[in-house]
Amino acid sequence: MISARNGWSPRSIPRSFPRRSSGWRTAAAVGAGALPALAFPAPALWWFAYVALVPWMMLLRSAPTRRRAALEGWSGGAGFIVAVHHWLLPSLHVFLVLIAVLLGVLWIPWALLVREFLGGRPTAGRAAAGLVLVPAGWLLSELVRSWQGLGGPWGLLGASQWQVPPALRLASVGGVWLVSLLVVAVNCAVVLLVAVPGARIPAVVGLAGFAVLTGAVWMWAPRPEVSGRLRVAVVQPGLIPDGPDSAERRFAAGERLTRTLVGQRPDLVVWGESSVGADLTARPDLARRLAALSAQVGAPLLVNVDARGAVRPGIYKSSVLVGPEGPTGPVYDKMRLVPFGEYVPARSLLGWATSVGRAAGEDRMRGRAPVIMHLPGGVRVGPLVCFESAFPDMSRRLTLDGASLLVAQSSTSTFQHSWAPAQHASLAALRAAEDGRPMVHATLTGVSVVHGPSGERIGPALPTSASTAHVYEVPPATGTTLYVRFGDWAVYAAVAALAAYCAARIALTLRRRPAPEPSPRPARTARG
Structure with a gap:
């Protein structure tokens, strides 16, 4: 706790306010927490991410009590989850709200850090510490909810910068995590500039430091080594109406579009997720x-x-490479499944979700290990299936195993007219930049897109309205980015900073605790 002599004390904040104000603040927290969703596709207002947290943080810094800040952090976190995943409402209905309420708890520590370091009139030192610890607290919430069992890393704040070249360069150094840290730190600096006149110097110094860091990364971070060209064709059949023969019609559409590639000399043809609706062993035809x-x-x-x-028993989603002689090489089975979409967590307890939405009636089976596929000419392909492109560690693992091209086979046809297809496609830019490898994002119904080894887009994106096949000139790449070499160091640094802060607080509390008074000695009695 900072003393009043340093310019701020929690006692300087009113301890109570009208109850009507409490309800208004909670509603405002929900709305403020939802604002960052506008930075992601489809709106794609990437620049808005650098100020999107400011309204929420201004509310938190003025919270009269820690309990109130915790509630507003929880409410805002729930609003953020619903906004970023709103396209799931037709499938999950009220269950999405329940998930959001549960995951909103993860923003409580961040909210308390905002109040602690940015509230009232913090000293310059405390404001400078806030520029480090508040972003670290946000990253902690992203880290926990990125666990696949809690839904995975969808809507990480750094992913909103998928089309910003300097941010993609930062991703090559510290992954999407480093970009998230930078975005939140800039929001902190804006809050200090707007609301705390005495803390403008550390805010300006912080912003200058972020600019210098980005410039240094741009100049000195290693770049991928491009070697040759690979002609990759993406086949996107388009939306096929559901029906008893929809799988056969989808396969036939893929055949028809693939035949249009004759004479275009592709080196690889990629179909989307679930493009084949029958096991090839059972259907040799x-x-x-x-x-x-x-x-x-x-x-x-x-x-x-x-x-x-x-x-083998059960339903798998498998990437299969087929040559003129038939299926060849190892088969990759999807390892990380979509919660509720492909399996129901704790089905014995949550199986009722299938009755209120379109949750999976039967759990898909999981693969056991990543796979590298070899093309003629020595190119190594690392396949991922749909949701897996959201996980930075999976594409990094494939790169370490020798992949020179990353491919994600996807389908978002269930959410065709929502923000989901564009947001999913944007993740390919982050994975390409992180690993220094080109990435092909091939879908059944769009958006299909290809990004080069620095995250730059190659050729046109195929929209959700397209039924076509397109050939892209893709540069396979080698070399090692700093992110591939050192992994999630930005996450570890953030956790270490928070651990050091907690240790310092505990030590300070113990030091200030008054020593117990010695107990009085019992009086001696005379012996007769």
């Missing part, structure tokens, strides 16, 4: 049709099988 297509086009086909296995 489909395997023969794919092999014939490969021979016609003169390139292997990377398809995705979503079906119950003929030999």
Whole structure:
């Protein structure tokens, strides 16, 4: 606790306020927490991310009590989750609100840090500490909710900067985590500039420091080494109406579009997630049709099988490379499944979600290990399936295993007219920049897109209205980015800073605790 002599004390904040104000503040926290969603696609107001947290933080810094700050952090976190995942409402209905309320708890520590370091009239030293610890607190909430069992890393604040070249360079150094830290730190500096006249010097120094850091990264961070060109064709059949024969019609559409590539000399043809609706072992006719297509086009086909296995039990989503002789090389089975979409966590307790929305009626099976596929000519491909492109560690693992091209096979047809397809496609830019590898994001119904090894977009994005096949000139890359080499160091640094702060607070509390008074000695009695 800072004393009044240093310019601020919690006692200087009113301890109570009218109850009507309490309700208004809670509603304002929910709305303020939802604002950062505008920085992500489809609105894609990337610049807004640098001030999107300011209204929420201004509310938190004025909270009269720690309890009130915790409530407003919780409420704002719930608003953020609903806003970033609002397109799930038709599928999950009220269950999305329940999830948001549960995950909103993760923002309570961050809210308390905002009040502690940015509230009242903080000294210059305390404001400077806030520029470090408040972003670290935000990153802690992102880290915890990025666990696959809690939904995974969808809507990380740093991911809103997918089209900003300097931010992508930062991602090559510290991953999307470092970008999140920078975005929150800039929001902190804006709060200090606007609301705390005495803390403007550390705010300006902080902003200058962020600019210098970004410039240094731009100049000196290692860049990927590009070698040659690979012609990659993306086949996007478009929306196929649901029906008993929809899988067959989807396969036929993929065949038809792939034949248009004859004469264009692709090196690889990529189909989207669930592009094949039957196990190729059980349906050798489909395997023969794919092999014939490969021979016609003169390139292997990377398809995705979503079906119950003929030999192994359960339903898998599998990336399969098919050449002129049929399926070849190792098969990759999707490892990280979409909660409720592909499995229901703790189904015995939460199975009722299937009755109120479109949750998975049967759990998909999980793969066990990542796979590297080899193309003719020595190019190594690292496949991912849909949701897995949101996880920085998965594409990093493939890069460490030798992949020179990353491919994500996806389908967001359930959310065709929402923000989901564009937001999902934008993640390819982050993964490409982090790992210094080009990434192909191929979908059934759009948005399909290709990004180069620095995160830059290559060729046109195929919108959700397109049914087409397009060939992209993709530069395979080698070399190692700092993120691939050192991993999630930005996360560890943030956790270490928070741990040091907590240790200092505990030590200070123990030092200030008064020593217990010695107990009086019992009086001696005379002996007779």
